[in-house]
Amino acid sequence: MSDADADWRDRLDHDRAQKDEYFADHPQSPLPRTERDSFDGLSYYAPDERYRFVLPLHEFDERETVSVGTTTEGEREYLRWGAFRFDLDGEERSLTAYRADPNEDRLWVPFTDETNGETTYGGGRYLDLDADDRRGDGTWLLDFNAAYNPFCVYSDAYECALVPFENRLDVRIEAGERVDY
Numbered sequence: 001m002s003d004a005d006a007d008w009r010d011r012l013d014h015d016r017a018q019k020d021e022y023f024a025d026h027p028q029s030p031l032p033r034t035e036r037d038s039f040d041g042l043s044y045y046a047p048d049e050r051y052r053f054v055l056p057l058h059e060f061d062e063r064e065t066v067s068v069g070t071t072t073e074g075e076r077e078y079l080r081w082g083a084f085r086f087d088l089d090g091e092e093r094s095l096t097a098y099r100a101d102p103n104e105d106r107l108w109v110p111f112t113d114e115t116n117g118e119t120t121y122g123g124g125r126y127l128d129l130d131a132d133d134r135r136g137d138g139t140w141l142l143d144f145n146a147a148y149n150p151f152c153v154y155s156d157a158y159e160c161a162l163v164p165f166e167n168r169l170d171v172r173i174e175a176g177e178r179v180d181y
Contacts, residue, residue: 009047012145016044023154030154043178045119050088051144051175054135057082057097057107066098071123071152072159076100081107084142088171095142095167097129106130109142110163113173121149121179124163147176 020041023029031039059082067075078098085094097107112124125147133141150160 008052008143012047015146016042019148030151030158032155043180045145045175045178047145048175051173053084053086053142054139055084055086055142056139057084063099063102066164068098068164069162070159071150071162074159076161078108078161084109084140086142091171093169093171095169096164098164105134107133107140109167110161111147111167111169111173112163113169113171115172115174119174119178120176121153123150123153123160124167125149125176144173144175147173149177149179153179 020039023031023042024036024039029036060080063079063081065077066080067077069075078100079102081097081099083094083096085092087093095109095111097109099107107129109127109129110124111127113120116122116124126149127142127144127147129140129142133143135141151158152160
């Protein structure tokens with residue numbers, strides 16, 4: 001394992017530990033207070049380099065506004081910003097990246113895959129990409145090891161955006177946050 005491999009794994013472990021601490025101790029944790037004392041951490045797949053991609057974002061010429069349904073029958077508006085194309089299991093896949101605000105440098109990449117309802121949340125998971133994920137050459141780090149469940153998985157007090165149909169993958173993404181059913 002190279003130093004770069006160890007570094008990303010160390011950062012991932014650090015981020016996961018911070019999230020567990022947030023869930024256990026933070027006043028705004030999505031976990032009900034009655035469950036926090038017995039909480040011993042979220043469940044994750046083991047880090048896997050096969051699910052890390054450095055990719056160009058194929059930005060759309062026209063950034064269409066789309067309404068995305070939510071778990072509470074509401075709607076949120078996003079801009080379809082671009083698409084990431086990557087090869088997984090010998091097939092080219094594509095995920096659309098969205099922005100809530102055209103002036104931010106943050107991308108939201110929701111997705112569903114074949115693990116949903118088995119080892120991951122049935123409604124899909126999210127990836128948030130920010131300036132730290134953008135490389136100097138304009139490419140982005142799309143790392144499924146950082147995929148997470150929306151907070152509505154842990155509490156009905158949260159409203160979560162549903163994954164748009166175009167971001168449904170017909171492959172298992174065995175990386176990131178799991179749900180123990």
